[in-house]
Amino acid sequence: ITVSSWTSTSRWPCGYNAMGFSQGGQFLRAVAQRCPSPPMKTLISIGGQQQGVYGLPRCPGESSVICDWIRKKLNSGAYTDVVQKHLVQAQYWHDPLNDDLYKKHSLFLADINQERVVNETYKKNLQMLDKFVMVKFLQDTVVDPVDTEWFGFLKTGQAKETETLQESVLYKEDRLGLAAMEAAGKLHFLATEGDHLQFTEKWFNENLLPYLR
Structure with missing residues (x-):
């Protein structure tokens, strides 16, 4: 299936495995959280923006005045009702400088990341995964910040310093159950x-196929 991102599933009698490319990674995680039947067994997120993005492809705001200006302009409209409902990229726009605005008006990402209230069903369903694999591209010029591919993000209130998943409130409060999953060896x-x-095909076969066997 290809709809501006790629997703792939392999079905088994007792459930299925899923692989999401780019934004497909967080969209499939939402499926795991919201649609537990049939159960998703393994989720592989390849370059997925699990904490959203705060930048444009090949245009990092912290090194370009023009890119930073565009990014700030996007903030003014990204959380309007019409944009949230009709522009898929707005679904994972995450503004660390306006955290309250993001949490209040983000229809998708703030919901699945449990940043308003903790939905215990979402948390329980995600922990049903046997494996949650996240792939980060070390020279990524499309996703900003790249740490989002490992569930990290920019620290709230600024747009320079990032924090890891393990340093985040989301993890420390275990709002998604990720801390429990890591302790159980389910996060990779x-x-x-x-x-x-x-x-390369060689890297894919050597590093990802074993998670699907």
Whole structure:
């Protein structure tokens, strides 16, 4: 299936495995949280923006005045009702400088990341995964910040310093159950050289196929 992002599923009698490319990674995680039947067994997020993005492809705001200006302009409209409902990229726009605005008006990401209230059903369903694999591209020029591919993000209130998943409130309060999943050995963090979604067939076969067996 390809709809501006790629998703792939392999079905088994007792459930299925799912693989999401780029934004497909967080969309499939939403499926795991919201649609537990049939059960998703393994989720592989390849370059997925699990904490959203705060930047444009190949245009990092912290190194370009023009890009930073565009990014700030996007903030003014990204959380309007019409944009949230009709522009898919707005669904995972995450503004660390306006955290209250993001939490109040983000229809998708703030919901599945449990940033308003904790939906215990979402949390329970995600923990049903046997494996949650996240792949980060070390030279990614499309996703900003790249740490979002491992569930990290920019620290709230500024747009320079990032924090890891383990340093975040989401993890410390275990709002998604990720801390419990890591303790149980269900979280897997993989990294590869290259730009966004750039990997070889050899790397794919050696590093990702074993999670599907």
